[in-house]
Amino acid sequence: MNATMYLPVDGILELFNSLTGHHQSGITHPVLQSTALTPVPTNPKVSNITKTGMGIIKTVKGHLRQQDKRVVESRSSSGNRQVSRDRLPKRSVDLLELGLTKPRNCHRIVVLGAPKVGKTNILQQFLGKEFEEHYEPTTEDFHRKLFHIGGEAYQVDLLDAASERDFPAKRRLSILTGDTFLLVFSLDDRESFNKVCELLNEIKDAKAKLLKLKHLARLPPIVICGNKADLETQRAVNRSDVTESIGEDVAFFETSAKDGTGMEGAFRALATIGGLPDETSPSQHQIVPILTYQSMCIGQRGRRGSRGLGAPCAAVDPLARRPSFTSDLRLVLRSSTKHNKPERCQIQ
Known part of the structure; x- marks a missing residue:
């Protein structure tokens, strides 16, 4: 026993x-x-x-x-939501490919700036996520946020091209694909501001070459953020310095991704100059699960009189991946052909 x-x-x-x-x-x-x-x-x-x-x-x-x-925990302005991993889509959602939106409702924002200035945290704010105190070099450089506003679907791609700073041709191609630009520097770092001034000239030069022009008649849609406004005692760049260097034609905001200072104004400016609805600003819509968003778009496809129905909402595509450089090059070539029919696209 x-x-x-x-x-x-x-x-x-x-x-x-x-x-x-x-x-x-x-x-x-x-x-x-x-x-x-x-x-x-x-x-x-x-x-x-x-x-x-x-x-x-x-x-x-x-x-x-x-x-x-x-x-999986999904952040929203109203709190936390939980969705099943098994209920995530099997692939990235491209509204244009699925026929769920119009080309004019697809927009790409290219984000540029020196390292450690807060670009990632500003993007996280736009995506409806929280501030991260600990700095880690950016690894995910592409995000996609899908909106449903006034009965229409919108797709906003966010490309952080900072990792391409050592590859001028790739960076030039990313600039050429951009519809709107968000340039970020740190108010406590004068060198990061000088970098933004260089990037501003690079954007002007790239867009002018694309259009076969010596000079652009007007600037591309650009918003500049002087981030880390909460570090007032360590300030190295004043507003007068910015005005003197870049003029008054560019939208400039002093922001803090940490405490939210100036973020609402910067996001509204991105929407306004980019031709997007004001409701794309994070405070103006509710975050919903990605499958809820897809069902909403598919359910309203082909319906008439649905415009204006429902509160503005958005979803972040968890499987979004940066399009290949070949796809971007084709996009630029189509754009350049539309304007001036050049033989090839100058990306170098």
Whole structure:
């Protein structure tokens, strides 16, 4: 007859904590609580701590992993929403390819600026996400936000071309694909402001070459943000410096992605000069899950008299990927042919 003993859990908890990074003074997980009270038959051939404990740890970790897999957290202006991973679309949503919008409702915003000036956090604000204090070099350089405003669908692509600063031809191509430009510098970094002035001239030059002009009759739609306005005591660039260097024709805002200063004005300016509805500003619409957005667009396709129905809403495409450089080059060539029919596109 096998003797009965209670399984000691102190060693298991210690091992569990070392593997998962959890540190608890007491037993709080229901699986471990039930294990601590359950008699286990003694098996002289099996270590009563190592193998049994590892089995429990495997069970608990599997249970937690399944919980994490079920939900994805999506930020919105009104709070947090949870959607099932299984209910995410299988591919990126391109409204134009799906026939759910018009070409004039598809827009690309190209973001440029020196490193560490807050470009990513400004983009996160536009996408309806929260400020990240810890700096990490940008890895995701392309985002897509889809809007449903006044019965019409809009697609706004955001391209952070900062990672292309060491590849002039690629950066030039990204500039040529841009409909609107957001240039960002840090108010506490004079060198980052000088970089924005260089980028402004680069944009003018690229667009002029595309149109086969010596000089542009008017500037492309550009918004400049002097970010980190919350660091007033460390300011190195004043508004008078900006006006003197870039003039008064360019929309300029002193912003803080950290506390929200000036962000609303900058986003409204992006919409206005880009020909987009004011409701594309983050404070003017509600974030909905991507599948809800798709259903809304498909449900209203072909209907008449739907314009103006429903509150403005938007969804962030979680699977958006930057179009290939070949696709961008074709886009630019079509654009240049439309204007002046040049033989080739000058990207270098």
